[in-house]
Amino acid sequence: MNHPYAFTDALKRPLPASLAARLRERFGERFSTAAAVREHHGRDESPFHPIPPDAVVFAHTTDEVAQVVAWCAEHAVPVIPFGIGSSLEGHLLAVHGGVSIDLSQMDRVLAINAEDLTVTVQAGVTRKQLNDELKATGLFFPIDPGANASLGGMAATRASGTNAVRYGTMKENVLGLTVVTAEGKVIRTARRAKKSSAGYDLTRLFVGSEGTLGVITEVTLRLYPIPEAMSAAVVNFPSLADAVKTVIETIQLGVPVARSEYLCEHTIRAINAHSQTTLREAPTLFFEFHGTEASVKEQAELVQQLAREHGGQDFEWATRPEDRTRLWNARHNAYFACVQARAGCRAISTDTCVPISRLAESITGARRILDTASFPTMLLGHVGDGNFHAVLLIDPDNAHEVAEAERLNDEIVRLALAMDGTCTGEHGVGLHKMGFLVEEAGDDAIELMRRIKRALDPHNIMNPGKIFQLDA
Numbered sequence: 001m002n003h004p005y006a007f008t009d010a011l012k013r014p015l016p017a018s019l020a021a022r023l024r025e026r027f028g029e030r031f032s033t034a035a036a037v038r039e040h041h042g043r044d045e046s047p048f049h050p051i052p053p054d055a056v057v058f059a060h061t062t063d064e065v066a067q068v069v070a071w072c073a074e075h076a077v078p079v080i081p082f083g084i085g086s087s088l089e090g091h092l093l094a095v096h097g098g099v100s101i102d103l104s105q106m107d108r109v110l111a112i113n114a115e116d117l118t119v120t121v122q123a124g125v126t127r128k129q130l131n132d133e134l135k136a137t138g139l140f141f142p143i144d145p146g147a148n149a150s151l152g153g154m155a156a157t158r159a160s161g162t163n164a165v166r167y168g169t170m171k172e173n174v175l176g177l178t179v180v181t182a183e184g185k186v187i188r189t190a191r192r193a194k195k196s197s198a199g200y201d202l203t204r205l206f207v208g209s210e211g212t213l214g215v216i217t218e219v220t221l222r223l224y225p226i227p228e229a230m231s232a233a234v235v236n237f238p239s240l241a242d243a244v245k246t247v248i249e250t251i252q253l254g255v256p257v258a259r260s261e262y263l264c265e266h267t268i269r270a271i272n273a274h275s276q277t278t279l280r281e282a283p284t285l286f287f288e289f290h291g292t293e294a295s296v297k298e299q300a301e302l303v304q305q306l307a308r309e310h311g312g313q314d315f316e317w318a319t320r321p322e323d324r325t326r327l328w329n330a331r332h333n334a335y336f337a338c339v340q341a342r343a344g345c346r347a348i349s350t351d352t353c354v355p356i357s358r359l360a361e362s363i364t365g366a367r368r369i370l371d372t373a374s375f376p377t378m379l380l381g382h383v384g385d386g387n388f389h390a391v392l393l394i395d396p397d398n399a400h401e402v403a404e405a406e407r408l409n410d411e412i413v414r415l416a417l418a419m420d421g422t423c424t425g426e427h428g429v430g431l432h433k434m435g436f437l438v439e440e441a442g443d444d445a446i447e448l449m450r451r452i453k454r455a456l457d458p459h460n461i462m463n464p465g466k467i468f469q470l471d472a
Contacts, residue, residue: 005396006049012097015054016075023057023099026067030058041082041100046090046432047346047396053080053094058102062178062186062217065101069215069461070184072099076459081211083124083153088349089430091157091210095465101215103152109133110218118175118192120220123152130221139223142167142258145426146332152216157428158208162331165251165384166258166290167224169426174207178218182457192220205452210428211463213456227290230258231300232318232327235307236282240264240367240379242310243283244360247383249306251356255299259288260384264367266341267334267378267391274337275330280314285383286331288324338378338391345375345393348405352416353387353425362419363388366412373408375401387425414439429467437468 023031032038033055042052054077059065072079078098085092094100106122109130113119114137121130128148130141145154145161153159155177160169167173176190179202189202206213237243240262247260263271265281272279285307289299304315318324339347354362363379370377370390381388390412394401413423413436423429423436438446446468453460453470460470 051093053100083150086147179214261286270337354421358419
């Protein structure tokens with residue numbers, strides 16, 4: 001491998017002609033070996049060069065997924081689940097070749113159980129689609145990673161996002177899964193009860209497994225009543241430290257904010273250019289409050305008082321739905337706004353998370369590291385739960401920038417690990433953070449993960465080459 005983001009074909013296993021013929025006969029136009037289709041399924045939002053699969057199957061049902069996996073298992077051909085391609089750490093790249101199973105057409109909401117506050121969906125349903133279909137029920141699904149990701153992909157990467165400070169992550173909100181195992185068998189990991197003490201927690205085993213243990217085809221999720229009142233606010237600060245101190249005090253005082261987002265001045269500048277907003281280009285916090293009219297007012301007033309004590313100014317309040325949408329659309333578009341700030345760039349996006357008591361130290365340390373960069377960098381993130389993102393905009397063909405970016409990324413991650421934090425708060429490990437996972441978990445824990453992988457996937461066909469090296 002000459003380039004850190006490029007792979008050779010040395011690991012690829014050729015697709016047997018007999019398997020290709022079988023899949024083509026079974027799926028017709030929903031089976032493709034066209035170069036453009038394969039290229040699309042061999043890339044994500046990571047800095048890695050595309051690594052296309054040998055073929056793509058567009059599945060409609062769990063039984064179809066099971067059929068594809070069973071046939072691939074007969075030939076020891078790799079299988080890579082594909083949602084919408086929004087992952088950031090190389091999860092989708094076919095480093096061993098194989099068949100990409102596109103689940104995007106598995107997009108049906110199967111059952112809304114409003115009385116139980118649960119819903120069951122096919123894996124290709126996106127979070128926006130689900131909330132559109134829930135509008136008439138007075139319920140919503142709060143996990144919001146920014147991108148309109150598929151719910152199967154969100155479960156596979158243990159995603160979270162802007163609402164995690166109040167509602168938790170996918171780990172807390174997935175009640176059960178339907179999974180196709182590496183043998184092509186279909187299992188249901190749990191029923192719809194809110195809790196269970198029956199056997200091993202298979203749901204938690206597959207949530208966050210990044211497609212390396214099985215293909216998630218259906219997801220049962222917790223739902224929440226739409227709050228009576230919502231209010232959003234934007235406030236800027238004289239420094240990063242002042243903004244972070246405000247967040248820490250808010251959390252430590254137990255204020256139940258729904259969202260608490262930090263954006264640095266460079267990110268705000270990119271957002272203004274991308275979204276035609278006029279936000280002041282300074283360290284900025286976005287807040288959102290959920291509850292009754294009285295509780296939302298009380299929360300907002302307390303946070304405003306805390307912010308003023310740390311120099312917060314230019315409060316902009318939004319209580320009307322359209323105003324809140326405008327503010328949060330600007331936040332959700334931040335990543336793409338950053339990428340557009342430098343023509344032809346690729347973004348390296350890291351996402352460390354630390355205990356809230358170490359957040360100020362971690363994020364100011366990351367800022368000092370990024371201030372040495374020779375290319376544009378941004379800081380933003382879900383600081384209410386100690387998670388933030390560093391975005392480094394590099395020329396992927398410039399070897400010096402690539403090496404510098406990886407060095408800075410290493411420094412930021414190791415700073416978080418030194419504070420008892422994690423190398424990834426929500427993006428997952430994929431290809432990019434395998435080395436950091438070894439440092440974080442330790443050799444014995446990684447070996448235990450390998451033993452689980454070998455037990456469930458003895459031929460190493462489920463998204464091989466991700467999370468950790470199997471043979472080490």
